[in-house]
Amino acid sequence: MCVIAFAWDHSPQFKLALIGNRDEFYARPASMAEQWDDRPQIIGGRDLQEGGSWLAISPGRGVAAVTNVREGAPQARPLSRGSLPVQFLEAPDEFLERQGDDFANYRRFNFIGFVPGQAAYRSNADGLMAKALDPGLHHLSNATLNAPWPKSLALREALDAWLAAGQFDDYDPLFAALRDTRCAPDEKLPDTGIGIERERALGSPFIRTPEYGTRTSSILLLDRSFRGVLIERQFDRGERQGLDNYVEIG
Numbered sequence: 001m002c003v004i005a006f007a008w009d010h011s012p013q014f015k016l017a018l019i020g021n022r023d024e025f026y027a028r029p030a031s032m033a034e035q036w037d038d039r040p041q042i043i044g045g046r047d048l049q050e051g052g053s054w055l056a057i058s059p060g061r062g063v064a065a066v067t068n069v070r071e072g073a074p075q076a077r078p079l080s081r082g083s084l085p086v087q088f089l090e091a092p093d094e095f096l097e098r099q100g101d102d103f104a105n106y107r108r109f110n111f112i113g114f115v116p117g118q119a120a121y122r123s124n125a126d127g128l129m130a131k132a133l134d135p136g137l138h139h140l141s142n143a144t145l146n147a148p149w150p151k152s153l154a155l156r157e158a159l160d161a162w163l164a165a166g167q168f169d170d171y172d173p174l175f176a177a178l179r180d181t182r183c184a185p186d187e188k189l190p191d192t193g194i195g196i197e198r199e200r201a202l203g204s205p206f207i208r209t210p211e212y213g214t215r216t217s218s219i220l221l222l223d224r225s226f227r228g229v230l231i232e233r234q235f236d237r238g239e240r241q242g243l244d245n246y247v248e249i250g
Contacts, residue, residue: 002068003139019218022054026236033247059250064111066082084109085111103122133145
């Protein structure tokens with residue numbers, strides 16, 4: 001994924017409430033969230049080029065998501081970041097014990113993983129960053145966890161407002177926040193070495209450029225037994241594709 005907001009152990013109704021957008025080149029093939037034939041314990045969308053996922057769930061056991069960390073001049077690495085959520089869900093304890101050298105063969109990433117009773121953050125953006133996540137609201141985009149990027153802050157505020165309103169059968173406010181194409185003023189945008197025009201193009205929660213943009217918007221709501229629902233909305237070049245994909249997690 002490319003922008004995420006989540007509430008971990010913050011709401012009486014949900015152990016985890018997460019919203020986010022996956023941005024990718026339109027030409028890169030992917031499938032919507034479903035149970036995987038080769039790993040039936042996993043539910044998630046799938047990158048059909050490398051076989052990994054940006055957001056994956058193992059009902060009753062765990063959740064994992066990954067974002068890239070923006071680089072002005074990306075370094076080639078042999079391993080796909082999308083494999084990280086799969087590895088975590090297959091062996092959470094082993095994954096969390098890994099050291100910095102184990103992540104050197106991936107391009108820069110942010111990873112968040114959840115199991116009952118624990119939430120963890122990992123990043124190889126500058127060596128290995130590893131921390132346990134406190135209960136509360138958090139946000140993540142293409143910088144480190146809770147970096148004050150306007151688009152991820154906007155999603156965090158929308159999620160906070162939705163939880164406070166208590167209308168949990170109405171997902172429209174969350175999807176509206178995920179579909180927001182407004183960009184912050186230049187002085188509030190990050191400087192990641194890609195130039196101001198590109199920063200503007202990527203500065204809103206929902207992205208639409210000629211070749212690259214938001215492909216999937218996701219809402220994940222899980223109770224304390226890590227069961228609940230995933231709702232996905234698919235896009236192609238900014239246009240909504242088909243009906244929402246509702247997946248029961250449990």
